[in-house]
Amino acid sequence: MSNTAQGQILDFVRGRFPQAELDAAQDIFALGFVNSLFAMELVMFVEKTFGVTIPNDELRIDNFRTADSMAELVDRLARVAA
Amino acid sequence: MTTSRVTDRRSAREFVDAHIVPHADAWDLDGRVPEDLIRKASEAGLWAPFLPEQYGGAGMDMVTLGEVHEEVGRGCSSVRSLLTVHTMLSWTVQRWATPAQREQWGPALASGAALGAFCLSEPGAGSDTSGITTTATQTDRGWVINGTKKWTTGGQRADVFLVFARTASSIGAFLVPRDTPGVRVRPIEEILGTRASMLAEITFADVEVEREALLGPSGFTAGMVLTGTLDLGRYSVAAGSVGIVQGCLEASAAYAAKREVGGKPLRDLPLIQAKLSDMVTDARAARLLLAEAGRLKDEGDSATLMATWIAKYFASTAAARHASEAVQIHGANGFTPDYPVARFYRDAKVMEIIEGSNEIQRMTIAGQADREKP
Missing domain, CATH: 1.10.540.10 (Acyl-CoA dehydrogenase/oxidase, N-terminal domain)
Structure with missing residues (x-):
């Protein structure tokens, strides 16, 4: 289990798709397995794991394209909440 | 009072x-x-x-x-x-x-x-949500919705509809009050089960709604609205299925204690005991699966989605199976409106169909098997 946000997000995605070889900068949408079910799982995971609420206007594809971009979103939301 | x-x-x-x-x-x-x-x-x-x-x-x-x-x-x-x-x-x-x-x-x-009522299924699309043809076209003032929804539970009585329609980029969820011009409700009657659920076919003909009628995000996460809505519906259907199993158990236990065969109550017969024991066991198992899905929802854990699929699949198949056995225990009496098991039998079947047919559920759950391999 990783301690960084990127690492935790990657662990989650790899857990859902064990066959995928991923790194933090890789576009998960380009791999072709993102559907509405996984999108919801991913958003719920990020909100629960990092204690943030993602507003509608942040639910954009660019915020979820890579583990790095999701970690940046978490960091931004955490700073707003602080 | x-x-x-x-x-x-x-x-x-x-x-x-x-x-x-x-x-x-x-x-x-x-x-x-x-x-x-x-x-x-x-x-x-x-x-x-x-x-x-x-x-x-x-x-x-x-x-x-x-x-x-x-x-x-x-x-x-x-x-x-x-x-x-x-x-x-x-x-x-x-x-x-x-x-x-x-x-x-x-x-x-x-x-x-x-x-409220939920409008997703259409004459040509049920569990296959990608097949819906109802459209929502954006205008300067908001949206115009056109299409026909079918099997809308509570549609005869509902005051507001949650309508899923195809937009230019995705499938969106729209809040449409019943009294909006262009909304027409046609009752669906003489159905097999849940006969009092006031089903309707609802036609939307150039129905104009304001911009804010579209709920939730657009783009890749728009599907989350439908996924989340169906997840909660599935949870409720799973709960209702547990209720059917429990209802069958209570009715069958009471009947088997009262009805005699050869001077002995039915409950003394080993084959009746087998049916009752399976009802007791499956009611408890289904209830535990439901509670696990509910606990995960309360914790905001994404694992609730799969847990709810599993609870609904298990509980709905158990409901259909035990409703059939409950009628069997009641014999000819089970075929009459004098006992609730005939209604349970008819109501149970649709639980295997709604909020995602059990065939679709098994395909989804099979994905979990792949993730659990060593």
Whole structure:
């Protein structure tokens, strides 16, 4: 289990798709397995794991394209909440 | 006399035994749930108790909500189905609507002053949601919706519809009041089960709604609205299925204790005992799966999605199986409206179809098997 946000997000995605070889900068949408079910799982995971609420206007594809971009979103939301 | 508030399984059971069980067979024959019961459900706070207190809800947790829906399902699947679709719409408003919309609709949804219904299936598309053809076209003032929805539970009675329609980029969820010009409701009658659920076919002909009628995000996460709404509907259907199994168990145990064969009660026969033991076991197993899905929802854990699929699959197949066995235990009596098992038998079948057919569920659950391999 990783301690960084990127690492935790990657662990989650790899857990859902064990066959995928991923790194933090890789576009998960380009791999072709993102559907509405996984999108919801991913958003719920990020909100629960990092204690943030993602507003509608942040639910954009660019915020979820890579583990790095999701970690940046978490960091931004955490700073707003602080 | 004012009806007591439903706050947990025990108070739900009391409400169901007092106000639903004695009348469920009559409503089934009549093909509708009466306004008197809808009013009593409002007084009891049954419609959307999970909404926050600021909107008149009770902030009920999901585990307790599942227990309440189970109890209602034990009494009458038609009433439970009205609760299910109202829950789906109310949750979607709470999760995705603007603060102004929540202020507008929340109190009415919590009190039952406005009943909601869920419009997804169409004449040519059910579990295959990608096949829907209803469209929502963006205009300068908002949206124009065109299409026909079918099998809308509660559609004959609902005041507001949650309509899923194809936009230029995705499938969007739209809040459409029943009295909007262009909305036409046609009752669907003489169905096999849940006969009092007031099904309707609803046509939307150039229905104009404001820009804010579209709930939730657009783009890749737009599907989350439908996924989340169906997840909660599936949870309620799973709960209702547990209720059917429990109803079959209680009716069958009572009948087997009273009915004699060769001077002995039916319950002494090993083959009857086998049926009853399976009912006891499956009711408990299904209830535990439901509670696990509810606990994960309360924790905001994404694992609730799969847990709910599994609970609904297990509980609905158990309901259909045990409703059949309950009729078998009752013999010819089970074929009559004198006992509730005939209604359970008819109601149970649709649980394997709605909120995602069991075939679709098994395909989804099979994906979990792949993730659990060493």
